[in-house]
Amino acid sequence: ISGGAVATNAMRSAKAVLFALAFAAITTLGxxxxxxxxxxxxxxxxxxxxxxxxxxxxxxxxxxxxxxxxMVPLRQVAEALGGKVEWQSRPESVVVTLNGTxxxxxxxxxxxxxxxEGKAAGARGLPxxxxxxxxxxxxxxxxxxxxxxxxxxAWPDEKMYSLGSDxxxxxxRFEVEEPLYAGMPVKYIIRVKDREGDPVVEERWTxxxxxxxxxxxxxxxxxxxxxxxxxxxxxxxxxxxxxAPNEARPGEVLAQRPEPxxxxxxxxxxxxxxxxxxxxxxxxxxxxxxx
Numbered sequence: 001i002s003g004g005a006v007a008t009n010a011m012r013s014a015k016a017v018l019f020a021l022a023f024a025a026i027t028t029l030g031x032x033x034x035x036x037x038x039x040x041x042x043x044x045x046x047x048x049x050x051x052x053x054x055x056x057x058x059x060x061x062x063x064x065x066x067x068x069x070x071m072v073p074l075r076q077v078a079e080a081l082g083g084k085v086e087w088q089s090r091p092e093s094v095v096v097t098l099n100g101t102x103x104x105x106x107x108x109x110x111x112x113x114x115x116x117e118g119k120a121a122g123a124r125g126l127p128x129x130x131x132x133x134x135x136x137x138x139x140x141x142x143x144x145x146x147x148x149x150x151x152x153x154a155w156p157d158e159k160m161y162s163l164g165s166d167x168x169x170x171x172x173r174f175e176v177e178e179p180l181y182a183g184m185p186v187k188y189i190i191r192v193k194d195r196e197g198d199p200v201v202e203e204r205w206t207x208x209x210x211x212x213x214x215x216x217x218x219x220x221x222x223x224x225x226x227x228x229x230x231x232x233x234x235x236x237x238x239x240x241x242x243x244a245p246n247e248a249r250p251g252e253v254l255a256q257r258p259e260p261x262x263x264x265x266x267x268x269x270x271x272x273x274x275x276x277x278x279x280x281x282x283x284x285x286x287x288x289x290x291x
Contacts (some may be wrong), residue, residue, distance in 0.1 A: 038099060038150065038164045041080045042233065043141070045070055045159035052080045054204070054223060054231025061136045069128045070161055071138040074105075081144065081164055094130075094137055096147070103147035105130045105139060114147050155195075165230060170194040172224045172232040181244045182215045190222070198226035206234075212241040 042051040048062045057080060063072045074094060075085045083098035095104045101116035110126040124147070128140040144163055145152040153166040162169070173191040180186060186209065192200050206221040218239045224232045 039080060039082055040165040040167075040230065041077060041163045042169055042231075043070070043072060043077070043161045043163070044233070045161075050077065050080060051231065051233055054225065056234070061133060061138075063141075064138075065159075066128050066131075066140070070141045071128065071131065072141050074130075074137045074139045074143075077141075077144065077163070081148075081150070083148075098148050101148055103143070105143065107132050107137065112143060112147055162230075167198075167226070167228045167230040168195045169230040170198070170200060170224050170226045170232045172222045172235040174220075174222050174235065174237065176237075176239060180212065180239055180241045182212055182241050183244050185211055192224050192232075194226050196226075198228055198230075200224045201227050204231075212239075215241050215243045217241075 039053050043063055044050075045065055046062050048059050049056050050059060051057075057076070059073050059076050061073055063070055065071070074096070078085050078096045078098065081098060083096050086095045086097075087093075088095060088104075091106065093104050093106045095102055097103075101114060101121075104113045104115075105111075105126075107130050110129045112124050112126055114121050114124060126140050126146070127142050131138045141152075141161055141163070144150050150163055151166040153162045153168060154160070155168065160169075171193045173193070175189045175191065177187040177189070188208070190203075194200070202225040204223040204225075207218060208220050208222075209218070212218060218241060219236060220239060221234045221236045223234045
């Protein structure tokens with residue numbers, strides 16, 4: 001073999017290695033980018049809304065508890081997480097693709113078939129059967145955790161569940177000093193609680209005014225975000241603003257008020273008892289009585 005042939009083969013081998021490394025890097029970056037697209041979804045049992053990165057989305061039907069397991073609308077939660085949903089007719093099934101993994105479920109069955117590069121590939125059993133209610137397909141929330149290995153957290157006492165993040169959202173509350181009067185400053189008292197002690201880094205208000213110009217009913221909403229990026233569920237409060245009291249202010253011209261009614265006091269007549277005498281000359285008294 002000539003020296004030139006050896007050099008050519010070496011160059012080919014080096015190019016092959018570089019190509020393999022580049023492909024591996026691109027694949028790794030692709031998986032990392034896909035993973036970074038997973039969104040945080042907060043779900044409340046019985047609520048017809050979910051919160052995706054702090055933004056509300058409507059549901060066609062409210063999640064419900066089946067025994068110890070929360071059942072959620074499949075399409076809406078999957079798409080909120082960034083997944084793709086496809087329906088198959090023969091046999092009837094639903095395929096969800098998320099983060100490079102596909103999971104297929106069947107109505108009235110607890111079996112899920114997982115394919116892709118995820119660690120959970122193969123057939124698995126869900127803790128509850130997939131159910132259809134009209135046009136809505138419900139799956140146990142554990143489907144997303146088991147099939148796609150998503151971060152998950154639950155706070156059953158508050159019927160709150162989180163997918164895509166195990167960070168517990170903060171709780172936003174506020175009060176105002178009442179009564180409220182039109183044209184006068186409003187004092188807001190913010191009360192925020194974070195179960196994990198994370199500080200609040202951002203507030204999002206809707207309808208807040210430091211001074212309400214006219215009497216009436218107003219709605220004010222507060223959301224807060226903690227230092228790890230979790231948004232609270234919006235807290236809404238109705239405020240009643242009264243007409244300002246009629247008080248004098250510097251520079252105002254007051255309307256002339258009517259004079260109060262005069263009262264004349266007259267001594268009582270026919271008083272009984274001894275007569276009282278008043279005199280500037282006590283040396284001389286010409287009437288009986290008390291001087």
